[in-house]
Amino acid sequence: MDAIVLENVTKSYDGVTAVNAVSLKVRCGAVLGLLGPNGAGKTTTIRMIMNILVPDSGSIRVLDELVNDGTRDKIGYLPEERGLYPRMKVLEIIVFLAALHGLTQAEASRRAKEWLDRLGLSEWSDKKLIDLSKGMQQKVQFITSVIHRPPVVILDEPFSGLDPVNAATIQEIMLEMRSQGSTIVLSTHRMEQVERLCDAICLIDKGRNVLDGELRAIKQSYGKNTLHIEFTGSDGFLNHPGIDQITRLITGVEAKLKPGTEPQEILKAAVLSDAKITRFELLEPSLSEIFIDRTTRA
Amino acid sequence: MRKILLIIKREYLTRVRTKGFIIGTIIVPLIGLGSVLLVVFLVGHTATQSLRIVIVDNSGQLAPAIVHGLDGKLADGQPQFTVEQIVSRPASLDDLQQDLRTRINGEKLDAYLLIPQDLDQPFELHMRNPDNFGLIGPLSKAVDQAVISSRLEGRGVHLENIQSLLKGTDLQLLKVSETGESVEKGQGIAIAISLVVLLYTALLMYGIITMRSVIEEKTTRTMEVLISSVRPFELLAGKILGVAAVAFTQFAIWMTSTALLFSFGILASLGMTRNSPLAGVHVPISLVIYACLFFVGGYFMYASMFAAIGSACSNEQDAQQLQWLAMAPLVFCMIIYGVILNDPTSRTAVILSEIPFFAPVLMSLRISLQTPPAWQIALSLTLLVLTTVAVMYASAKIYRVGVLMYGKRPSLVELVRWLRYT
Numbered sequence: 001m002d003a004i005v006l007e008n009v010t011k012s013y014d015g016v017t018a019v020n021a022v023s024l025k026v027r028c029g030a031v032l033g034l035l036g037p038n039g040a041g042k043t044t045t046i047r048m049i050m051n052i053l054v055p056d057s058g059s060i061r062v063l064d065e066l067v068n069d070g071t072r073d074k075i076g077y078l079p080e081e082r083g084l085y086p087r088m089k090v091l092e093i094i095v096f097l098a099a100l101h102g103l104t105q106a107e108a109s110r111r112a113k114e115w116l117d118r119l120g121l122s123e124w125s126d127k128k129l130i131d132l133s134k135g136m137q138q139k140v141q142f143i144t145s146v147i148h149r150p151p152v153v154i155l156d157e158p159f160s161g162l163d164p165v166n167a168a169t170i171q172e173i174m175l176e177m178r179s180q181g182s183t184i185v186l187s188t189h190r191m192e193q194v195e196r197l198c199d200a201i202c203l204i205d206k207g208r209n210v211l212d213g214e215l216r217a218i219k220q221s222y223g224k225n226t227l228h229i230e231f232t233g234s235d236g237f238l239n240h241p242g243i244d245q246i247t248r249l250i251t252g253v254e255a256k257l258k259p260g261t262e263p264q265e266i267l268k269a270a271v272l273s274d275a276k277i278t279r280f281e282l283l284e285p286s287l288s289e290i291f292i293d294r295t296t297r298a
Numbered sequence: 299m300r301k302i303l304l305i306i307k308r309e310y311l312t313r314v315r316t317k318g319f320i321i322g323t324i325i326v327p328l329i330g331l332g333s334v335l336l337v338v339f340l341v342g343h344t345a346t347q348s349l350r351i352v353i354v355d356n357s358g359q360l361a362p363a364i365v366h367g368l369d370g371k372l373a374d375g376q377p378q379f380t381v382e383q384i385v386s387r388p389a390s391l392d393d394l395q396q397d398l399r400t401r402i403n404g405e406k407l408d409a410y411l412l413i414p415q416d417l418d419q420p421f422e423l424h425m426r427n428p429d430n431f432g433l434i435g436p437l438s439k440a441v442d443q444a445v446i447s448s449r450l451e452g453r454g455v456h457l458e459n460i461q462s463l464l465k466g467t468d469l470q471l472l473k474v475s476e477t478g479e480s481v482e483k484g485q486g487i488a489i490a491i492s493l494v495v496l497l498y499t500a501l502l503m504y505g506i507i508t509m510r511s512v513i514e515e516k517t518t519r520t521m522e523v524l525i526s527s528v529r530p531f532e533l534l535a536g537k538i539l540g541v542a543a544v545a546f547t548q549f550a551i552w553m554t555s556t557a558l559l560f561s562f563g564i565l566a567s568l569g570m571t572r573n574s575p576l577a578g579v580h581v582p583i584s585l586v587i588y589a590c591l592f593f594v595g596g597y598f599m600y601a602s603m604f605a606a607i608g609s610a611c612s613n614e615q616d617a618q619q620l621q622w623l624a625m626a627p628l629v630f631c632m633i634i635y636g637v638i639l640n641d642p643t644s645r646t647a648v649i650l651s652e653i654p655f656f657a658p659v660l661m662s663l664r665i666s667l668q669t670p671p672a673w674q675i676a677l678s679l680t681l682l683v684l685t686t687v688a689v690m691y692a693s694a695k696i697y698r699v700g701v702l703m704y705g706k707r708p709s710l711v712e713l714v715r716w717l718r719y720t
Binding site: 047050052053069072073075077079081082083084085086087088096097099100101141144 | 301304305308312514515518519520522523524525526527528529702
């Protein structure tokens with residue numbers, strides 16, 4: 001079964017098409033990376049899934065039900081624009097938002113304490129939100145998005161502003177939710193996180209779905225066309241006509257090959273030059289390269 | 299409905315628990331009451347002692363009549379004046395005056411009255427504080443009485459006879475209404491003006507509180523989370539009802555404490571109630587009911603207008619420019635209400651009080667002055683309810699679009715366009 005299905009969804013504001021005929025399926029239990037440049041239409045898409053905005057045309061289903069006010073309680077949402085009532089106490093605000101999602105006060109309060117404990121915020125539960133650091137506020141907001149144990153969770157840039165320790169904690173919680181069968185939509189610009197966490201991706205650019213599917217399949221479809229070369233000495237061999245594009249790294253270079261170029265040709269050229277090769281490896285393209293490739297292709 | 303209740307509860311509790319609420323509801327009225335009581339206490343205190351005077355009678359005949367006239371009593375039953383000495387035709391006036399002045403400066407005497415030899419000449423009252431009206435008023439009256447009486451007796455007429463002849467009568471005012479007649483004590487106008495000020499202030503104050511509350515949710519970005527779990531209409535309704543509950547609490551506290559103050563006789567014990575303009579104020583219960591009905595209608599109309607304005611703005615500065623849309627009709631009421639006060643039945647008064655945006659203040663004012671025909675009240679109330687529903691509907695539409703909009707303040711044209719969004 002699919003957790004989220006978008007069919008031909010279009011939304012425009014005052015003549016500007018923010019989302020243009022987007023179709024997308026998110027399989028139950030998968031982690032989907034929702035990618036795209038700034039202003040691509042990601043937030044509008046998420047808001048339509050949350051039934052905050054209504055599409056001009058097309059349909060959206062969540063867990064086999066057309067989106068309505070009821071489907072929203074099945075989704076946990078961490079918006080990119082974060083903020084909670086600054087003058088409310090931490091525990092009160094979590095309980096209030098959990099109660100809005102249908103939990104009883106007692107149950108909400110019990111779970112809130114558990115979560116605060118787990119994220120190391122117990123001693124802050126009676127403090128006003130405004131007295132917390134930005135990272136702590138972020139964790140409180142994360143709690144509010146998952147406390148009602150929603151089968152679907154949408155997290156918009158969940159790691160921004162978190163230190164590595166806290167980011168790792170949140171990542172651990174996400175993987176735990178995935179193993180319990182939750183479906184997670186992760187919207188982010190950080191490609192290394194997507195590579196580490198996501199089963200599938202959807203790349204949106206200028207309101208259109210330009211690429212979607214299982215991450216592994218996408219990478220394979222690009223083929224192994226990237227060379228990772230580490231060397232010392234002259235880099236003259238990189239002018240080989242079979243190399244399409246070079247990304248310089250601290251330790252070496254990544255060279256994308258033109259179609260039809262054999263890696264051996266480059267190796268031969270390198271050996272013949274006066275460069276000393278210390279590493280020569282054929283790789284799948286990184287997600288960043290795929291992202292840049294797809295979004296800059298006119 | 300459950301969600302609306304949760305929102306009302308949060309709105310109410312977070313508002314009632316603030317320092318601002320406690321200060322506004324309890325401390326400010328207490329300071330006001332305290333200062334009134336202090337003034338009453340101080341004013342009462344100055345007159346609690348008899349005033350010591352000496353009468354220097356150069357005519358040698360008027361002093362007893364004046365003493366007779368100084369029969370006023372203080373609140374505790376003591377005489378208002380103590381005539382310490384009457385000096386009739388002193389041998390050396392200068393020496394005597396010198397002595398009296400010394401006594402006044404030494405605070406052994408409060409004043410001395412100098413009666414001229416010729417009673418047509420001015421009398422003189424010497425005292426340390428010539429602004430003491432408590433002393434001047436009764437003394438001047440006693441002197442007048444004594445002089446007139448002496449002149450009349452010179453012509454063979456006794457003052458008592460003349461007084462009974464010249465005694466006027468009181469014109470009692472009676473207010474005629476459908477429910478019968480009642481004695482008018484001149485409080486009608488006071489009640490009417492108080493009512494106008496109260497309604498205006500309450501509508502404006504609670505409207506602006508609602509608007510601020512909406513803006514706060516936008517500026518703190520709490521809105522995004524809220525509207526992902528409740529519908530904008532539920533949020534709007536919860537907010538308006540929550541602020542209404544706060545208003546109700548505030549009024550209940552004020553009313554109860556006022557009632558308690560009166561019943562415990564705190565004011566009465568200070569001798570305030572007997573003479574104060576508040577004594578025996580009678581507000582007809584029908585007026586209270588009508589004013590409440592019009593207030594509730596007006597509150598929902600204005601609060602939803604203010605909420606819509608708040609939703610369209612991203613910060614308080616923008617809101618200050620747009621809030622005039624909702625404030626203008628209320629301010630107009632404050633400018634125009636004098637016209638209705640002068641003639642509550644004029645055509646202008648009738649028309650203005652039927653217009654829904656003015657009705658909450660102006661119809662209440664008319665009812666307090668002179669009960670208008672039932673059909674006029676009914677029509678005004680019906681129009682108010684219908685307009686309130688329409689305004690709430692439109693506000694909810696603007697609100698729904700507005701809460702997601704950040705950035706530039708929308709123009710009026712844009713607001714109208716938002717109404718057509720689906």
